[in-house]
Amino acid sequence: MSYVAVYSAATPDTPNKVLTHFDDIAATLAEHGVRFERWQPSSIEQGASDAELIAAYQAQIDALGYGSVEVLRVSGDHAQKSEQRAQFLDERRYSEDDGRFFMTGQGLFALHIGDYVYAVRCEKNDLLVIPAGIAHWFDMGENPHFVALRLFNTAKGWVPEFTGDDIAQRFPGLDD
Numbered sequence: 001m002s003y004v005a006v007y008s009a010a011t012p013d014t015p016n017k018v019l020t021h022f023d024d025i026a027a028t029l030a031e032h033g034v035r036f037e038r039w040q041p042s043s044i045e046q047g048a049s050d051a052e053l054i055a056a057y058q059a060q061i062d063a064l065g066y067g068s069v070e071v072l073r074v075s076g077d078h079a080q081k082s083e084q085r086a087q088f089l090d091e092r093r094y095s096e097d098d099g100r101f102f103m104t105g106q107g108l109f110a111l112h113i114g115d116y117v118y119a120v121r122c123e124k125n126d127l128l129v130i131p132a133g134i135a136h137w138f139d140m141g142e143n144p145h146f147v148a149l150r151l152f153n154t155a156k157g158w159v160p161e162f163t164g165d166d167i168a169q170r171f172p173g174l175d176d
Contacts, residue, residue, distance in 0.1 A: 002126050004028055004036075005119040009112065012170040015119070029120065032113050035129035036120070039101060053103065057149060064129070066099060066151040068158070074105075076143035088138040089173075091165050096157030098136070098150075099129040105146025108139040108174040117171055135163050141174035 004025045005015040019025050026036045042056035050071040054061070061069055074084060091112060100107070102122050109128060111118040112135040122128050129151070130136055140146065152158055 001121070002123050003121050007117045007119065007171065009115050009117055009167065012117070012172070016116075025120070029111075029118065029128075032111070032118070032134070033131045034111065034118075034120075034134070035099075035127070037127040038125050039127055041103075041125055044103070053147070054149065057101065060101075060127075061149070061151065064099065064151065066097075066153055068152045068155050070150045072146070072148045072150055074140055074144045074146055076145055078144070081142075081144055085140050085142070085144060088140065089168050091135050091137050091163045091168050092160035093133055093135050093163065094130075094152075094157055094160060096132050096153045097129050098132075098152065098157075099127065101127045101149040101151070103147045103149070105144070105148075106141075106174070107144075107146055107148070108141075109136055110139070110168065110171055111136045112165075112167060117167070119171065121174070132157075135165070137168040139173040 001020055003018055003020045005018045007015050019028055029036045039060055044056050053071050054069050102124055104124055106123045109120045120128060
């Protein structure tokens, strides 16, 4: 189930509120310019190539206006899953919007906005667009499994600026 848990940055043990209804999640995130949508699933053959996956959602991608798209495929049987997970757990910002559309599986984005952290669990058919400049991190869990589209304006926008803050280590992850 998709949700947003809102924490005070000073108290990472207990969320102030947890929202599970789509409209509540979308409205809470929209207050900060964050886009949360559910896309209708496309018919995709199992084993589809990256190009076929992108083509299945090309109309939605075009409507958003992003020029760079890549497919991320991560599974729990990957030999370097711990290293893959660790590389996204440091708080970062991007110079462009960071968009993700989950075709399968799940992941947890934590957005550090002011004195709050918004932990957003995304699942199949969820689109999350984090505006440029918002500090965040991503947890794919100990046994990751997802296929997602990663959306940016340009390939240069994929280069993270790390904040150097260890805040991500204090908050619950996807498996907690």
